[in-house]
Amino acid sequence: MTPILGRFIILASVLVATTGAFIAYAAGAKRSPEGLRWSQRFAYAFAALMIAATGVMEYALITHDFSVQYVAHVGSTQVPLWVTIVSLWSSLEGSILFWGFILGIYIAVTTWINRNDHQEYMPYAIGTWLSCGAFFSFLIAGPANPFLTVANPPLDGPGPNPLLQNHLLMIIHPPMLYLGYVGMTIPFGFAIAALLRGRLGQSFLRPLRASLLLPWVFLTIAIMLGGWWAYEVLGWGGYWAWDPVENASLLPWLTATAALHSAIVMERRGVLKGWTVTLIQASFLLTILGTFMTRSGVFNSVHSFTQSSIGPTILIFLAAVLLFSVALLSFRIDSLEAEGQLDSAVSREGMFLVNNLFFVVLTFTVLIGTCFPLVVEAVKGKQMSVGRPYFDAMVVPIGTALLFLLGVGPALPWGRASRKEMQRALLPPFITGAVVLVIGYVLGVRNPWTLITLLFGGYAAHVTLAQMWLPLRQRMKRGDSFGPALIDTQLRRGRRRFGGYVVHAGAVIVFVAIAVSSTMRTQQEVTLTRGQSTTFAGYTVTFTGTEERAEPNRQSTIAHFNISKDGKPVTTMEPRMNQYATMREPIGTPAVHSTITRDYYISIMNLQGDQAGVLIINMPMVGWIWFAVLMMGVGGLIALIPMRRRTYVVVPERAPEIDSEVVA
């Protein structure tokens, strides 16, 4: 019964999304308010169907209905309830359904928020979203159908991939990633609407920017959680391996970050509209490419958990969207172009241009590095690799240049800077940078790239803090006294600006923490017999024995280590090896002892009788990365909170929609 209901809902959603898309585009072309209302209804209906289909699947999972093929694949009566619930996104079919679920919610919420606004653009936007919705419903209905039935239902299933059961981070990382990935559909729809309309008015910049910023925040957090998961689970003491799937999540983040910056120039100067729209389209295309990379099984990856036949379908969709976007851009980009001008290249807007250049080159480099082995193998039939050493060599210089811009850009004034202004703006932060550099050197930093990062980081930190402080200082000059009330108005009035600088501050910490943790890391491999100890990086590690623990879905061997410093016990660490019934090789879970300054990391390489072969890693500052990325996300959210509409505006709340007037 359940699978039939599920299939019925999915077929209905294909129908609703397709019809809704046609109605919406027609409403856009005819500028029909009635048509817009109907397309809104179809958008809500699509969301309702997607939520219902996901509900049906969760019901099947929780009730262990093994007649449903997906449940037979990933379900198990032996796993805890939370694993059963998150099994929805543990394998291909379920994760595409989950995609549809999130897409539905995004579409419905955005449609509802703008139900009375931007009527000029909304029909085209809804049409574009529902077209994407139609594609994903089609995927769920056909190539990735989770509601297929099993003729002879098994009594129990194998449960989801053990790597996913290994850590609680797996509950939040995939949803965050999907919220980021799927969310890029929304600004894409807005961008297509602007292109189809041939206009991008000032008041439409706001929903465009907000719709881009929200998925950006999710994606930022998701990338960090993915790295953190790799660090906590994979046992090699790293968080980023330039693995194709990691790159797939980074690519749209890079273009979206570039777009968020160019949107600021667009808002201030009226230029770069076509460029911003292009970046938004690229971000969406890269999410689809990323889905292809993750889901097709073409790429080798530690994060890739599914191989399937939906690769070609996604590739066709990607090609279609690419052609459509490029064609639309080439016909319409002129209609969006420059209304304003730049005064001087050496200004804040000039730095924005360079920032965009670096972000795009970075995207291109990561894309080339990721896809190059595939191309070579297809063309020349030879296998080759492009791995971490390549990416490190290419990305570190560009990243360092971006950190430099992060400092210099906000220091330069808008418009045109005089020589004196430039000196005043650029020199003092340089002193802070030099101080940070010297402190780093004294603490033992010798790697030239890390030293440069410290210099630029100190510079950027000075500028960022000065910019946060600037409006407060201006207001105090005007006579307001410093106090909570002042800060309060400050936060409310300049929230966007403030949020932006919180993101920048987080980014500076991320840069420095990555540089320090990767170049200052030390490690040691030792084999310890029970009772034996070794001293490494200030701690004495004593192996006190192992313990077996049987859990329903796995057999764990836990090794106990006492950590002491100068004879005084500090903590105990318990890395483990987990043997899952469904896997041949055991999976290790390292133990991490985090302090403010550094992480002490123990990973089991092998366990034999009384002997434990362990990898001990000492990594300074690594914990700062998670914290600082979280700070970037929080900064993004601060910038997202809508401003209170000012009460002294005399026009009625529903002023006649100027947007929908025909452009003469």
Added chain:
Amino acid sequence: MIATLFLLAFMQIKVPDAAQFVGAPQGTPLTGPQLERRTMEISSELRCPVCQGLAIGDSPSIMAANMKAQVRELLERGYTEAQILSYFEKSYGQFVLLKPKFQGVNALVWILPILALAGGFLLVVTKAKKLETAPVKSAAPNEPVDEPTDDLYLARVREMVDKQ
């Protein structure tokens, strides 16, 4: 293919002499912490043939551990980084090099991003020049305003002005 690689790895353990592949050692033998550091560095440039794209330095697999032991041994005997890399390349093919060589088609992976940077730089410069000399179509705000589009009313007025 993985089976072949396993076989190869097995054979190499039996034939530890790198001399027939890359000749006599050309560097100085390493010991102590320097040996550990170099082993780690070179291990990060070699791909573990049986893993999902991990370097042998990062992989917990037995094969990676064996390869790492080989790297350490070769360093102890005074082989240089270039010799060691070329030894592994001769044994496993260029697949094993995580940092592609600047050679043949593979050079493209290094050249293309640099071309993109150069091309993009030219584009930005011309664009900036064009924008600097562009005629002013609208009154661009010179004074930084805290929140230009915050005020819907202001935005609408501005939009109407723009249109005229």
